[in-house]
Amino acid sequence: MGLTRKQISTVAVLLIGTFVVVLNQTLLSPALASIMRDLSIDAPTVQWVMSIYSLVEAVVIPLSAFLIGRFSTRQLFITGLIIFTAGSLLCAFSPGFIFLLLGRVCQAIAAGVFMPMIFTVLLLIFPREKRGSAMGLVSLVIGFAPAVGPTLSGVLVDSIGWRMLFVVITVVGVLLVLSAVKFLENYGDFERTSFDKLSVLLSTVGLVCLLYGLSTFSSTTNPAMTAGFIVVGLVVIAIFVRRQLKLENPLLKVTVLKTRNYRIAIIVAIINFGVLIGLGTILPLYLQTLRGFSALETGLTLLPGALIGAFVGYFAGRLFDRWGVRKCVVPGVTIFFVGTLGFLIFDMNTDLLVICAIYTVVALGIQFLTTPMNTWGINSLDNSVIQHANAVTNTLNQVSAAFMTALIVSISALGSIIAPNADPTMQLYEGDHLAFVATAVLAAIAFIIVMFFVRDKRKRDTHIAPRSMQQFSPSENTDEIPVSRAMNPEPYFVTSTATIREVAQIMVDNKASGVPIVDHNKMVVGFISDGDIMKYIGRNDGILDSTYMLYQVPDPQTFPQRISKLIDMNVMQIATKNVIAVKSDSSLEDACHLLSEKRIKKVPVVEEGELVGSLSRADVIRGTMANIVTIKAMAEKDDAKKPQLA
Template identity: 50%
Template sequence: MGVGRKELVMVGVLLTGTLLAVLNLTMLSPALPAIMSDLGVDATTAQWLTSVYALVEAVIIPLSAYLVGRFTTRQLFITALSVFTAGSLAAAVAPNFWVLLLGRIMQAACTGAVMPMVFTVILLVFPREKRGTAMGVIGLIIGFAPAVGPSLSGLLVDSVGWRALFAIVTALGVVVVVLAACLLRNYGNFARTSFDKLSVALSTVGLVCLLYGLSTFASTTNMALTLGLIAVGIVLVAFYVRRQLKLPEPMLNVRILKTRPYATAACVVIIVQAALLGTEVITPLYIQGTLGFTATMSGLAMLPGAVIGAFTGLVSGRLFDRFGVRKVAVPGVLVAVLGASGLARLGIDANFITVVLTYTTLVIGLQFTMTPLNTWGVNSLDNRVIQHAQGLSNTMNQVAGSFGTAVLVSVSALAPLVAPGAPAAEQAYLGEHMAYCTTFGLMCVAALVIIFLVRNRPAAAAGAVAATPTEHGEEPVDYAAGISGVAVDATTGESWDQARTYTAAEVMNREPVCAADTATMAEVIRLMDANQTSGLPVVSASGDLVGFVSDGDVASYLGKTEIALVDSTLLNGYRYIDDEDAATRLRELMGLSVMAVATRRVISVEATTPVDEVCALFAAKRIKKVPVVQDGKLVGALSRRNIMRSLVEAIDLLEK
């Protein structure tokens, strides 16, 4: 990985803290019914344990840049994890609900403060050529926690009790703090930034008033106070938005919402996040309270959705790159609508497998929708404001998760008003059914927005030209279809059978310039310049093809690195942009071995490969040159220039 043992140990400590934070968030849902029973609170009150986590993070995350610049790596991480551990301990021994809620607030505040710093420092530790691999490892670890969290939580709740969840997190937190004190060192030189105190006050008070009003709407005994809090929250949030429009450096650049694709994507993702987070709270209540299953079973019910959903996000991103947003998001949201409709049709005595299948269908559809929509929305923005989109999206997603949980739980609490004479069990089922119907309604709204407003970008001009006839009226020639076979004169319509089929061995350069696998990048760059080539095969001492290095690899290393990671569990996106100057990057590049930069999984062809197949490979992979091998040994190189020369020979042959 290009780093020493001490650096790897430090990264391990940081990743352990990251995993602990994600695991802490995903473990709570199956424990809510047990907490409600033990502490004597209803679902409307208990949902605050989930919604307040997202809300506090929404308030703290915009301050993370200030905190990173104000404190050293050790100070921020150790202090944050210490407070996180203290909050976990308070939750574990909480004598009442409000102490438990305070512990959750402490946990959320520390998570929002430290997570952006952790991701940035981890990437700074790794050399530039290994940062992509490092990001993959981080994503794998984050994706692991939501898969095991609910199942582990249910098992612990049934066997030991819900307090064991926080006790385990407390013990792990102590271990992480001790390890950090012994092994973590300061890393990175982050510039100090300032923050607008009035903006923080407006957003904090406004969001708390709005969320509290919504969450108590169904159960309040003082409706005037509840409506007043909602109104005050809306007014304060409006003042916050207005202040952001006036500040020269706003905490959240809300102006980017004027870009229609980004605004459309943001609205849909908010709806989706609200439905997802709210349903994650309602589902354990339904499985344990209405159906009578254990907490372990409720955790297992959420496991397939978490596992498959993680892979679905990766697949949907690749499909987006190939087909565009519409062909991925529309089927995805329709699958989510199907899953939501299945939840809305669940009865008071539904089969457990049916619940698992419908919930998993909903999660898969939502994951299939969010990734392409997020990418489509951000791609519509100018590169200069992408960092603002990150902050705005993170905040809106956190707030959406809080509001979704509060609204769905409040809807479920309306059941006694709808059926006041029904037994308690039927009232509980009716409330959960109403919440699921609300999820179905939200997904229908999201589907309509995507179907009518989400469109792929117009095709590039080059693609349009390629699809039109030439100035002489002929259809464009598709050289990837092959040189061998039948050729037709576009003027006379006469055809000739081609006499022979070309292979890579006949067309290739038999004396290719190549680099030894022991060469430095300084030597390779000089070699590429001297031979005026865009890429070089890399060979071992025995002549085996072991890599390929191109001018694109050089440009990628020298370019300003920007790496992004979307964390669907914490509803955050993290972006790293390096601040090294070009001269520093160039000096680092010159001293590297070519194999540190070269591509090891080389696209190559056999010497006997027909040229038409090579043309198809060039077109499909969008490459300019491929090495030619025989028994694994490099025997030549074949480029587009070689192909053009063979075309001239083919034309001369056909005209004879």
């Protein structure tokens, strides 16, 4: 990867920190029933340990730019880890629910502070040409952590108890703090920014009031007070939004929501994320409190959906580049909606495998929908406001997670109202069934939005970079024209020790768009194109797009800095190493198909791996014209072979 040993240690610390933070968001799902029994609280109350985490993170995320500009990355990461570890310790030994909630607040503050910072530092550590690897590592961690969280939680809860979850996190946190003190260095010189204190106060008060009202409306003994909290929350949030529109440097630049495609993408995204997190709360409660399954069985039920969803989310992004948005999101939202309808068949005897299969279908649909929708929305914005869109997206995702969890769990508590004469078990069932109906309604809203409002602006013309070695063998049809008749037998090439300066000079002198790279035996080991050079010197923003986070960091290098660094770089650092090549006795027709299908301009021509020529689109045209007499004769011969119609 081109990193020093200390940089590798730093990356390891940052990735483990990322894993623990993301894991912490889903770890508690199978433990909720145990916490309810141990602390003698009901479902609308216990959901606060999930929703308060998302809510606090939503308030803190917009402050990350201010904190990164005010403190060094080393100070911020270590301090954040200490707060996170202290919160975990408080949760582990909390004597009551209030202390558990306070510990979760500490964890969320730390997560909101250093998650954006971790992503930024990783981009600065990795060489520019290796940033794709950095994004792949972070995406893998963020996709894997939620998958193993419920299963790990189930094992610990069933064998030891829910407090052991926080003991394990505390121990890992202490080890991370010690590792960070030893290995972590400061990276980046970030611009100092300020923030509007009143905006922070308004957002906090408004969100907390609204969340409290939504989480207590089903169990309150004072409906007027609950309604008052909801009204106050909405009014304060409206004041917050109005203030953001007036400030020159707002905490959240809500004007990005004026862009139609981005606004549509945000609405669908918050439904997706809210339903996913909400199901992660209500489904374990259904399985454990109503059906009597263990925490481990609950975790294993959620595992396939999380694992498959993580891989689907990765491939959905690639399919978006090839197909466009609609061909991705229509199947995704359909699977999502149909899957939520499956929840409506749950009863007191539904097999665990059926529950697992239906949840997996829903998770698959959500993941297949999320990445293309996020990318489509971000692509509709000007580059100058993408950073603000990141903050809006991540904040609203966390707000959605908090509110959807509170709403769905509160709806599940309505069982005693809709079935007042039923026994307690049936009241639980009726409440959970109503909560599943609510998720289906939310999925239906997403389905309608996607079907009627999401459109491809135009067909995408995406270059597909060659990623695997392909050598086209000669055709058995001796009547076909071989590549050797059209290729350039004296190709331009560079050795694997050449610099980009030498490559650029060859391209300029010979008006070449690409040059093969050979070793000392003239064996092809790579290919450098003008596209590879443009990709390096063009702006390369770091993008992380997952269900749990959307983040984009602007390229820290200026255009002159990128050119200055590139010009004396070894050619193999940015070249395509797995080269697509053709053999000299291959069919020219097959070679034309290759150039067209892969959308490339030139390929090396080889014999047993050794460079013997090159074939470009221009070579094909010249070769065709030079052999036009022969080609016409072959065509007449082919016509003569056709059977005559009676």
